[in-house]
């Protein structure tokens with residue numbers, strides 16, 4: 001029965017309302033973290049340390065439509081992630097994991113920009129490599145769980161997505177870029193590698209050659225230079241999954257909360 005339900009879901013069956021629920025339940029069972037105690041990782045310990053760097057918030061709006069909106073909210077620092085926001089993110093992901101009716105997720109930044117990555121003040125204050133590593137493990141776990149949520153997720157990029165902000169966009173199924181927006185893996189300027197798992201996810205999205213170019217050159221990705229199949233920008237064809245997310249995004253965009261990118265249908 002389980003296999004049958006999965007198969008029906010894979011075949012795009014929509015006749016049974018329980019079909020999607022089954023698949024979501026199974027996917028939820030297979031979701032999990034990258035790092036656990038077997039890797040010497042103690043989330044409670046790093047949570048406590050991260051809370052010492054407060055500021056901003058990660059806000060979750062659960063809409064009756066089953067579409068959730070996750071907002072990175074720290075405008076005075078261009079939505080950089082403070083330590084407490086990292087803990088917030090993990091909590092919001094847990095809330096989404098237990099919201100079984102959630103169908104779609106929009107990840108956006110507050111006040112017209114997406115996210116400028118890790119809060120550099122917190123990064124500097126986490127002064128030893130061990131804690132830096134634990135912070136990265138914590139974020140990799142949270143973003144892996146975000147990506148594995150059994151729903152369609154889209155990063156709505158307005159303004160800049162830099163460093164960890166660029167990595168965050170790779171933890172969504174799709175990236176939708178407003179005109180004038182930029183995604184840039186600026187890590188190399190600081191002698192860093194993407195510590196939030198963004199490099200591995202980027203390879204899956206754009207392939208290893210393109211990922212090397214984007215990471216090694218800190219190339220600015222702008223809406224026109226980011227091919228449609230990387231972003232999931234509107235196109236008449238596409239897979240049923242792409243069409244569903246496009247419809248979802250379009251209704252959100254029509255509602256007026258972000259600027260409509262020129263190449264979206266009017």
Ligand SMILES: CCCC(=O)SCCNC(=O)CCNC(=O)[C@H](O)C(C)(C)COP(=O)(O)OP(=O)(O)OC[C@H]1O[C@@H](n2cnc3c(N)ncnc32)[C@H](O)[C@@H]1OP(=O)(O)O
Nearest residue numbers: 076077078080116117118119120121162163164194195196
């Ligand atoms: C594994 C994760 C690795 C990482 O994410 S490392 C962080 C990577 N991100 C960055 O390097 C971005 C650094 N920020 C910038 O380049 C610029 O601030 C940015 C985003 C282009 C915006 O430039 P402008 O529009 O000129 O605005 P601004 O520089 O005056 O910034 C406004 C206020 O926001 C602050 N801010 C921006 N990004 C921040 C960050 N990541 N951490 C901490 N504070 C940050 C900035 O310091 C400024 O604050 P204040 O008004 O001077 O008090």
